[in-house]
Amino acid sequence: MTQFNETELTEAVVKSFDNTPDPRAKFLLQELVKSLHDYVSKTGLTFEEWEYAIDFLTRTGQKCTDTRQEFILLSDVLGVSMLVDAVNHRDRDGATQTTVLGPFYVGEHKVTAHGTDISPNNLTGERMFVQSRVTDLHGKPLANVPVDVWHADDDGFYDSQKANYDEVGASARARFITDSDGRFFFRTILPCSYPIPTDGPVGEMIVQTKRHPMRPAHVHFLVNAKGYEPLITHVFMEGDKYLDSDVVFGVKDDLVAKVEPRNEPEMPDGGKANGQWHLMSYEFHLKPG
Amino acid sequence: MTQFNETELTEAVVKSFDNTPDPRAKFLLQELVKSLHDYVSKTGLTFEEWEYAIDFLTRTGQKCTDTRQEFILLSDVLGVSMLVDAVNHRDRDGATQTTVLGPFYVGEHKVTAHGTDISPNNLTGERMFVQSRVTDLHGKPLANVPVDVWHADDDGFYDSQKANYDEVGASARARFITDSDGRFFFRTILPCSYPIPTDGPVGEMIVQTKRHPMRPAHVHFLVNAKGYEPLITHVFMEGDKYLDSDVVFGVKDDLVAKVEPRNEPEMPDGGKANGQWHLMSYEFHLKPG
Ligand SMILES: [Cu+2]
Ligand SMILES: [Fe+3]
Numbered sequence: 001m002t003q004f005n006e007t008e009l010t011e012a013v014v015k016s017f018d019n020t021p022d023p024r025a026k027f028l029l030q031e032l033v034k035s036l037h038d039y040v041s042k043t044g045l046t047f048e049e050w051e052y053a054i055d056f057l058t059r060t061g062q063k064c065t066d067t068r069q070e071f072i073l074l075s076d077v078l079g080v081s082m083l084v085d086a087v088n089h090r091d092r093d094g095a096t097q098t099t100v101l102g103p104f105y106v107g108e109h110k111v112t113a114h115g116t117d118i119s120p121n122n123l124t125g126e127r128m129f130v131q132s133r134v135t136d137l138h139g140k141p142l143a144n145v146p147v148d149v150w151h152a153d154d155d156g157f158y159d160s161q162k163a164n165y166d167e168v169g170a171s172a173r174a175r176f177i178t179d180s181d182g183r184f185f186f187r188t189i190l191p192c193s194y195p196i197p198t199d200g201p202v203g204e205m206i207v208q209t210k211r212h213p214m215r216p217a218h219v220h221f222l223v224n225a226k227g228y229e230p231l232i233t234h235v236f237m238e239g240d241k242y243l244d245s246d247v248v249f250g251v252k253d254d255l256v257a258k259v260e261p262r263n264e265p266e267m268p269d270g271g272k273a274n275g276q277w278h279l280m281s282y283e284f285h286l287k288p289g
Numbered sequence: 290m291t292q293f294n295e296t297e298l299t300e301a302v303v304k305s306f307d308n309t310p311d312p313r314a315k316f317l318l319q320e321l322v323k324s325l326h327d328y329v330s331k332t333g334l335t336f337e338e339w340e341y342a343i344d345f346l347t348r349t350g351q352k353c354t355d356t357r358q359e360f361i362l363l364s365d366v367l368g369v370s371m372l373v374d375a376v377n378h379r380d381r382d383g384a385t386q387t388t389v390l391g392p393f394y395v396g397e398h399k400v401t402a403h404g405t406d407i408s409p410n411n412l413t414g415e416r417m418f419v420q421s422r423v424t425d426l427h428g429k430p431l432a433n434v435p436v437d438v439w440h441a442d443d444d445g446f447y448d449s450q451k452a453n454y455d456e457v458g459a460s461a462r463a464r465f466i467t468d469s470d471g472r473f474f475f476r477t478i479l480p481c482s483y484p485i486p487t488d489g490p491v492g493e494m495i496v497q498t499k500r501h502p503m504r505p506a507h508v509h510f511l512v513n514a515k516g517y518e519p520l521i522t523h524v525f526m527e528g529d530k531y532l533d534s535d536v537v538f539g540v541k542d543d544l545v546a547k548v549e550p551r552n553e554p555e556m557p558d559g560g561k562a563n564g565q566w567h568l569m570s571y572e573f574h575l576k577p578g
């Protein structure tokens with residue numbers, strides 16, 4: 001049998017993977033064939049559209065470098081990354097919600113003392129004091145837990161996106177170790193909402209489909225306590241205008257932090273405040289694992 | 290609403306494309322989102338599998354050059370290319386079946402006289418005489434029709450794959466113009482079955498899934514008559530052992546040509562034969578368009 005109608009063609013391709021040694025790989029490939037074929041059949045995809053897709057995928061692959069991953073960005077804006085996150089965290093049991101790591105984590109950060117200003121060179125951003133705590137699911141504080149923190153500056157860029165990152169080093173990026181009460185705190189600036197990179201094929205798609213490229217302002221956290229599931233997440237600033245339309249669909253209600261404007265002359269640790277500042281409060285609850 | 294369960298997440302992503310100006314693009318993107326999300330949900334795709342997919346797609350894009358298209362190859366071995374061909378040629382009305390153009394067409398060929406040996410430098414291949422005819426759906430001969438022909442040599446390579454192609458020029462590649470009876474004929478060698486390139490991510494997948502990389506021996510034809518649908522196809526050699534398992538699913542029963550071993554001292558045009566030769570016969574039937 002070599003003459004295929006559309007259904008027989010799909011069956012023949014599925015069958016061609018029958019001898020795949022790894023059963024999970026076999027399942028994933030055979031389901032992929034069915035999905036792709038179903039898509040082509042039901043849309044009646046034309047040659048021109050197929051050619052467009054081939055070219056788009058090729059350009060997406062060729063846009064990738066050591067420091068840029070355009071295929072992850074594509075997965076992000078199609079909501080696939082957050083869906084993979086969701087299907088792998090179906091049962092949270094009250095633990096803090098997860099999100100994707102994102103492209104701006106650069107590996108373990110440098111341990112920094114509580115209260116440190118991690119954006120000392122950023123003179124235009126509004127000042128923010130972050131107070132946080134790490135507990136288990138019953139509220140028991142977890143001590144000595146390393147917490148990596150990173151966020152964009154008030155131009156919407158991460159330190160690692162800048163040309164002079166190698167000389168200047170980390171900014172708005174640090175590691176804190178929780179105290180005996182599970183607490184840590186630090187100073188920084190209010191992060192900004194920022195656009196995903198729009199100079200590649202993915203950005204082109206966002207523009208052509210009249211979506212906006214913005215992510216609401218957030219701070220990334222990676223909380224890694226012994227005996228608990230590592231928590232990768234980010235926490236959003238209450239009131240941001242993009243909370244309901246994050247271009248990568250990363251916002252979850254539980255991940256929006258209270259951020260209050262304050263004008264007390266002292267910050268919570270007794271340090272002096274210079275004019276208006278913001279107080280961000282958030283607690284992390286870890287799941288055993 | 291920002292807190293998504295899996296279904297709500299899919300709906301939110303679909304909705305994000307609601308303002309796409311082009312209605313067909315909107316439809317294709319929204320169906321793509323549904324297909325991708327359905328795949329992730331039903332397979333319960335893990336992070337490691339998602340990362341593998343991102344890396345595979347990236348490497349596929351980066352393997353592409355001016356002369357190599359690894360994403361088309363991926364589409365081919367997943368049967369997607371032939372399915373796109375099928376959904377765009379649902380109604381053949383007795384016209385010759387179509388296939389994909391393939392990566393070795395290099396643009397309009399040089400017009401060559403009937404009877405010419407188009408593989409004169411290939412001394413090891415078995416000799417073949419090809420006799421063919423172009424008609425409409427009622428058998429009426431079509432005269433003055435340009436027919437581009439190309440095939441692999443007896444090592445399984447096309448002329449254009451060779452490093453010295455620029456100096457040596459076309460081999461087993463030519464254009465013939467049909468005579469008043471719609472006929473054309475030429476000499477060449479019997480083409481070989483050949484493997485798709487296996488030094489990239491697609492070849493890696495073929496090896497890991499225990500598929501073979503072979504295409505059954507064939508000759509490509511592009512028949513372009515005024516007033517008729519251009520016909521892109523290839524014609525396979527009767528008896529090839531890969532006819533039932535073409536790695537790119539391109540074989541159709543109607544495209545298998547009669548190829549007979551002969552030992553008459555003269556070929557059909559009266560030219561002298563040197564020992565055994567093969568006679569390949571095939572007719573093309575074009576659809577108005
Ligand atoms: Cu058959
Ligand atoms: Fe971020």
Ligand SMILES: [Fe+3]
Nearest residue numbers: 391393507509
């Ligand atoms: Fe070929």
